[in-house]
């Protein structure tokens with residue numbers, strides 16, 4: 001299987017094999033009138049169309065003419081919770097009337113509501129829901145997604161969620177990076193016995209997940225009235241000892257010291273960070289922890305946005321993600337995320353593109369394989385309907401992705417009636 005994408009008005013390579021920090025986040029390494037050559041799912045050549053055409057026999061390739069169109073690496077959504085049962089539209093309605101996310105949680109709603117529904121849901125139901133959500137992400141140009149558990153909070157349901165991610169990874173072309181978030185909330189069975197719940201996770205759940213290879217990352221909701229810094233540290237250090245990579249939901253609602261903890265335990269990323277302290281940001285920069293910012297959540301919660309400008313100016317690598325989940329942010333729309341980041345977080349568009357490509361790849365530990373159009377990387381590539389990446393935030397909150405290639409195979413084509421091309425090919 002050999003493909004050639006040629007005549008791209010902008011080939012936005014995002015070239016690199018490590019996360020881009022500070023000033024480097026602006027560098028997109030764009031090739032005008034660019035072309036990409038793919039063989040067996042891997043990028044073989046990248047350059048100017050006229051030069052590449054001189055080196056090959058075009059008739060040997062399946063050719064896509066991207067004249068008047070921009071070509072970018074597939075987007076990576078590095079923070080989502082997309083496998084869950086039920087909906088929380090009633091809670092959202094209460095929030096529209098002024099209730100806060102934490103007030104709803106303190107009254108027994110919030111995450112626990114989704115836990116009840118996810119415990120009740122069968123594996124097949126969760127797989128069906130997951131497939132639809134993945135298709136929606138695909139239409140926004142997502143080729144790799146991180147997905148968290150955390151709506152089970154008991155052994156069986158946490159494992160069920162992770163097994164659903166594994167099955168979805170097998171049946172859907174989008175790659176899924178699974179994260180275990182058993183410490184997402186305190187289950188009612190353990191009310192006020194946080195440390196006993198953490199011990200249960202460490203002793204009973206983590207070893208099983210490791211043995212079955214069901215998750216690469218372990219995450220924790222480190223937040224006032226959820227898991228304290230000490231409880232989070234205990235879990236994260238135990239997970240690290242077992243060989244898991246680490247993530248944290250940190251300093252989302254209260255400035256608790258989550259950013260500092262992320263640096264201390266050398267997490268791959270700390271996420272949310274709306275209330276992260278200067279000291280925490282500085283410590284993260286020194287330890288190379290990626291700041292994964294989730295502007296659609298801040299928008300949906302009507303909270304102040306994370307201080308992206310300060311973080312980038314202080315040398316952090318910032319990634320952007322959707323945080324797709326049933327409570328605080330029900331969207332799989334990375335175009336909206338980019339629009340919000342550029343409108344309300346003072347990120348330049350170039351920084352935002354870096355944040356959903358190479359930096360997001362680094363946030364899921366895959367910066368050597370995906371996140372840029374570089375020779376040797378997987379051919380995860382999108383073609384836009386328009387000539388420039390500048391059209392992405394300009395078309396606020398809608399997708400301008402025309403085609404998506406995963407491992408060099410066309411899997412989505414907006415122009416066709418049967419647009420999810422992978423269903424035909426599989």
Ligand SMILES: N=CN[C@@H](CCC(=O)O)C(=O)O
Pocket residue numbers: 081110111114221249252297323325326327328329
């Ligand atoms: N803040 C914690 N967890 C999720 C929300 C989960 C939910 O409300 O269901 C988040 O990242 O926003």
Ligand SMILES: [Zn+2]
Pocket residue numbers: 079080081249323325
């Ligand atoms: Zn989250």
